[in-house]
Amino acid sequence: MTKLRATTFLIAATLAAPLAAQQEGGRLDIVVQPEPPGLMLGLVQNGPTQLVAGDIYESLLRYNSDLEPQPSLAESWEISDDGLTYTFHLHEGVKWHDGEPFTAADVVFSADVFLRETHARLRASLTYVESITAPDDTTVVFQLKEPFGPFINAFEAGTMPIVPKHIYEGTDYATNEMNATPIGTGPFKFDEWVKGSYIHLVKNEDYYLDGKPYLDEVFYRVIPDAAARAVAFETGEVDVLPGGSVENWDVPRLTEMDGVCSTGAGWEFFAPLSWMWMNNREGPTSDVRFRQAVMYAMDRNFVKDVVWNGFGKVATGPVASSTNFYSDDVTQYDYNPEKAEELLAEMGYDGEAVRILPLPYGETWQRWAEAVRQNLSEVGINAEIDSTDVAGWNEKTSQWDYDLAFTYLYQYGDPALGVSRNYVASQISKGSPWNNVEGYENPELDEKWAAAASMVTPEERAVAYAEIQKEIVDDVPVAWLQELEFPTIYRCDVQDLVTTAIGINDGLRDAWVEE
Amino acid sequence: MWKRFSSNIGAMIGVVLLLAVILIAIFAPLLFSHTPWQMVQRPFLTPFTMDGLPLGTDTLGRDVASQLAYGARVSLLVGLVSTLVALLIGVPLGALAGFYGNWVDEGAMRFTEFFQTIPNFALAIVLVAIFEPTLISITIAIAIVSWPPVARLVRAEVMSVRKREFVDAARLAGLSRPRILMTQVLPNTVSPIIVMASLMVATAILLESSLSFLGLGDPNAMSWGYMIGAARTVIRSAWWLSFFPGIAIVLTVLALNLIGEGLNDALNPHLSRKGKA
Numbered sequence: 081m082t083k084l085r086a087t088t089f090l091i092a093a094t095l096a097a098p099l100a101a102q103q104e105g106g107r108l109d110i111v112v113q114p115e116p117p118g119l120m121l122g123l124v125q126n127g128p129t130q131l132v133a134g135d136i137y138e139s140l141l142r143y144n145s146d147l148e149p150q151p152s153l154a155e156s157w158e159i160s161d162d163g164l165t166y167t168f169h170l171h172e173g174v175k176w177h178d179g180e181p182f183t184a185a186d187v188v189f190s191a192d193v194f195l196r197e198t199h200a201r202l203r204a205s206l207t208y209v210e211s212i213t214a215p216d217d218t219t220v221v222f223q224l225k226e227p228f229g230p231f232i233n234a235f236e237a238g239t240m241p242i243v244p245k246h247i248y249e250g251t252d253y254a255t256n257e258m259n260a261t262p263i264g265t266g267p268f269k270f271d272e273w274v275k276g277s278y279i280h281l282v283k284n285e286d287y288y289l290d291g292k293p294y295l296d297e298v299f300y301r302v303i304p305d306a307a308a309r310a311v312a313f314e315t316g317e318v319d320v321l322p323g324g325s326v327e328n329w330d331v332p333r334l335t336e337m338d339g340v341c342s343t344g345a346g347w348e349f350f351a352p353l354s355w356m357w358m359n360n361r362e363g364p365t366s367d368v369r370f371r372q373a374v375m376y377a378m379d380r381n382f383v384k385d386v387v388w389n390g391f392g393k394v395a396t397g398p399v400a401s402s403t404n405f406y407s408d409d410v411t412q413y414d415y416n417p418e419k420a421e422e423l424l425a426e427m428g429y430d431g432e433a434v435r436i437l438p439l440p441y442g443e444t445w446q447r448w449a450e451a452v453r454q455n456l457s458e459v460g461i462n463a464e465i466d467s468t469d470v471a472g473w474n475e476k477t478s479q480w481d482y483d484l485a486f487t488y489l490y491q492y493g494d495p496a497l498g499v500s501r502n503y504v505a506s507q508i509s510k511g512s513p514w515n516n517v518e519g520y521e522n523p524e525l526d527e528k529w530a531a532a533a534s535m536v537t538p539e540e541r542a543v544a545y546a547e548i549q550k551e552i553v554d555d556v557p558v559a560w561l562q563e564l565e566f567p568t569i570y571r572c573d574v575q576d577l578v579t580t581a582i583g584i585n586d587g588l589r590d591a592w593v594e595e
Numbered sequence: 596m597w598k599r600f601s602s603n604i605g606a607m608i609g610v611v612l613l614l615a616v617i618l619i620a621i622f623a624p625l626l627f628s629h630t631p632w633q634m635v636q637r638p639f640l641t642p643f644t645m646d647g648l649p650l651g652t653d654t655l656g657r658d659v660a661s662q663l664a665y666g667a668r669v670s671l672l673v674g675l676v677s678t679l680v681a682l683l684i685g686v687p688l689g690a691l692a693g694f695y696g697n698w699v700d701e702g703a704m705r706f707t708e709f710f711q712t713i714p715n716f717a718l719a720i721v722l723v724a725i726f727e728p729t730l731i732s733i734t735i736a737i738a739i740v741s742w743p744p745v746a747r748l749v750r751a752e753v754m755s756v757r758k759r760e761f762v763d764a765a766r767l768a769g770l771s772r773p774r775i776l777m778t779q780v781l782p783n784t785v786s787p788i789i790v791m792a793s794l795m796v797a798t799a800i801l802l803e804s805s806l807s808f809l810g811l812g813d814p815n816a817m818s819w820g821y822m823i824g825a826a827r828t829v830i831r832s833a834w835w836l837s838f839f840p841g842i843a844i845v846l847t848v849l850a851l852n853l854i855g856e857g858l859n860d861a862l863n864p865h866l867s868r869k870g871k872a
Contacts, residue, residue, distance in 0.1 A: 307828065327828045329654060386638050386655060438814075443828050446814075447655055453815075454632045465814040467728045 104294050106593035110320040111309050112300040120259040121241040123198050130238045132300050134585035137264035140168050141235035143581040145348045147493045163227035163536040170218040174288045176244050177269045184214035189245035205234045227536045230494030237586050267293035267589040294592035323566025328389050328444050334569050341572040344565040346583020351400035354488035356559040360519040365483050369427040371556040375413035376420035377459040387448050391567055395560040397553040398499050403491050407546035410553035420459040433462045437485035440469050477513040496533035504529050520557035599861040606857020612850035616667050623664035631662040631817040642835045651835050662817050669818040673734050673803040674796040680738035685745025693753030694776045707743045715740040723811045730813045737799045752784035786862035790855055797851035804844055819844050
């Protein structure tokens with residue numbers, strides 16, 4: 081489940097750290113949209129599940145907004161010089177919510193047994209792992225077969241949630257009845273879930289960090305209509321609107337209210353990047369000049385300012401600027417209709433119709449497709465919008481039945497985890513909309529992607545990725561659009577809500593309410 | 596007949612309104628230098644604040660007045676064509692059922708009932724969703740949900756007309772049955788069909804708008820329903836985006852209803868409402 085709806089996460093930079101001590105007590109009401117299918121984070125990792133379950137489950141590490149690892153269940157860690165041995169030292173005295181002690185055996189069970197079976201994205205990273213062992217109750221060692229640079233990013237709560245061995249060992253994970261009452265090590269405990277209405281979490285009094293969490297309870301509210309969610313915030317019924325829970329057009333109105341703050345932070349780890357797949361196999365889009373013309377024809381700054389209200393950033397290439405190994409030393413495709421027309425004339429474009437497939441995620445995406453169609457038609461491209469719903473979008477993209485198709489994907493902090501999968505030939509496979517759907521094939525670059533993933537030092541990797549970006553941007557396998565940012569809107573008296581690279585997904589550990 | 600129609604003030608207002616809409620639709624490209632999709636100014640420009648953009652701009656800075664004019668084309672086109680198609684299905688079916696009776700009647704009416712038992716709008720949504728929204732699929736879907744009342748009406752009219760004496764006379768004169776149906780019976784059922792058709796155009800326009808409002812319109816054709824649907828999320832900050840297309844729909848549908856009523860009075864003087872001399 082790599083693709084999440086533009087709905088969940090997020091919040092806020094902790095502006096100036098308050099001098100006053102954090103105050104205890106209080107409750108938060110947070111919108112969760114849509115209602116999660118389940119709360120067992122080891123089984124389901126979509127956006128809404130992670131928003132809620134990120135308070136219940138934890139992983140070994142957290143990441144700050146620069147994607148540097150921070151302690152979570154692991155107090156400290158070492159990586160050997162050859163990049164093959166990762167040793168984690170766990171917090172002492174950690175307890176599961178049911179009172180059982182948490183040990184290194186739980187970590188080994190989670191990573192080596194449970195998640196290997198249930199978590200496709202982690203499984204891909206675990207193929208580099210030779211063994212996972214627990215020399216003692218508070219030490220875990222991951223031994224790799226070969227160096228894998230992005231491995232240090234695999235210890236985020238949604239990537240490697242630690243689940244209780246004493247509950248799941250030897251059971252059928254998917255049907256275990258404890259899935260309905262999740263047991264984790266996190267700062268909040270599951271209390272009650274009234275379907276269609278709310279999920280109630282209460283403070284974990286036995287949490288292993290002194291004094292945390294500060295809040296007494298959290299209600300995740302299910303409100304199906306976007307306009308109703310905005311009203312609920314206006315009337316004070318909810319305190320936090322995670323990114324994407326209201327339409328973009330409502331954002332300015334809500335943030336202009338007194339005592340309301342907003343932030344675009346908290347998306348650094350996911351770094352959602354949007355682009356249009358361009359079918360490299362057939363039609364005009366198989367000509368690189370046509371693809372470049374599309375890049376020049378689009379007024380991407382207009383879309384950022386008007387459709388997204390200024391949130392986000394125009395993308396320069398396949399890697400988001402907030403993640404590691406981004407390079408801006410690439411060809412820049414500024415809005416230049418004349419250049420687009422020249423390229424089209426040069427290739428002898430004959431006016432063949434191209435279909436644009438919008439992402440069926442609401443008004444914002446529809447308007448975006450309309451703006452792109454208009455831009456394209458202004459340089460003489462005969463573009464039409466296909467109408468579609470979610471099922472149709474999945475079908476058409478995974479069966480390659482499109483010319484231009486909007487999408488966005490998460491990057492998970494490292495090009496080897498979230499970027500290369502869209503551009504290497506081994507990821508061309510009909511039937512999935514999350515891989516190299518455009519059909520781009522460049523054997524030379526394939527080798528470079530592979531080499532860059534297994535380099536040991538970040539410095540080497542940075543050089544390799546810069547080279548890849550420079551080359552691929554000239555080929556324009558897809559039309560990169562924008563680094564998306566979904567503002568989190570909240571009442572200003574909520575403090576320290578967004579302190580990590582995944583925002584409110586794991587932010588409530590530190591959050592508190594100022595009286 | 597024209598005299599009776601033209602003395603009906605309501606009907607004449609309807610004609611004027613409809614003519615205005617038709618003219619705007621036809622001359623839209625001459626009236627506006629930019630297409631309805633062109634982003635011409637900053638977004639959310641309020642009406643009457645800038646020359647050349649009398650009705651303001653929408654969420655992307657597109658000219659609302661131009662959108663209204665081009666939207667009229669889609670509404671009228673879909674309304675007229677789908678009504679024609681519905682007549683092409685409903686009239687022959689109803690005529691055959693009414694004229695031949697027996698098992699032809701039974702078969703045709705059970706078939707009609709099959710369609711009548713499914714709620715119109717729900718069926719239209721399903722059809723458009725299955726065939727993907729294009730102007731053609733929308734037109735056909737609207738025709739498919741609107742022909743049953745036509746068949747019913749024509750059947751009833753034919754049944755009453757075929758028992759008249761001039762039909763007996765035609766039969767005695769040796770005319771074949773199909774010929775009697777075509778030359779003697781059907782022409783005498785035309786007036787109620789015309790009245791019904793004018794009202795059906797109005798209904799079709801409403802159906803198309805509702806489909807577009809729900810996002811099931813042709814994404815490449817500007818229509819009034821699309822405008823309202825797209826404006827729904829900003830209704831509190833930009834009232835004019837839903838207000839003007841709403842007014843356009845109201846006026847057009849009202850015009851068609853006034854005309855339909857006028858036609859009814861003019862064509863069926865016996866049924867004209869009481870109170871009118």
